[in-house]
Amino acid sequence: MKERTIVTGRLTIVARDRGGRAVDVRAFANAITDVGTQLLARRFAGEELGRPSFAIAVGTGPVAEDEDKQARSELVAEVDRVSADAVADDKKVTVSATLPPAPETQALVEAGIFITVAGGSENVLYNFVSFPEVNRGANMELTLSWDIDFA
Numbered sequence: 001m002k003e004r005t006i007v008t009g010r011l012t013i014v015a016r017d018r019g020g021r022a023v024d025v026r027a028f029a030n031a032i033t034d035v036g037t038q039l040l041a042r043r044f045a046g047e048e049l050g051r052p053s054f055a056i057a058v059g060t061g062p063v064a065e066d067e068d069k070q071a072r073s074e075l076v077a078e079v080d081r082v083s084a085d086a087v088a089d090d091k092k093v094t095v096s097a098t099l100p101p102a103p104e105t106q107a108l109v110e111a112g113i114f115i116t117v118a119g120g121s122e123n124v125l126y127n128f129v130s131f132p133e134v135n136r137g138a139n140m141e142l143t144l145s146w147d148i149d150f151a
Contacts, residue, residue, distance in 0.1 A: 036126035050118025
């Protein structure tokens, strides 16, 4: 019998108007980066101890279609990064954050979770996703929720 654990992730972006009403919901699969996988391996080996901190970043790209997204270590054109909460539930971790309205419209096409390990010496782009334009404007906030499944 052969058993495997596969780590997958899915980003959901919810755009809300100033009244808190969801006006757009989109979901995208993502790639775990090579440096993200290396960070997991070091944590299992006990080389990275303590509670990490999380941030979600978004950018305006552009991202090449044929790019090896797992080789990423940063966003192409990061425009915002906010602290994120991580909550574990059985075999899943959800990392989420809300971006406030932007002073002017931004056409977002990329996002990622950055993990800072205890001591703060390393800031790792754990996963990355590129997607069709999601506009962020002065009248809406965006909630980004990443479900990371260990199944």
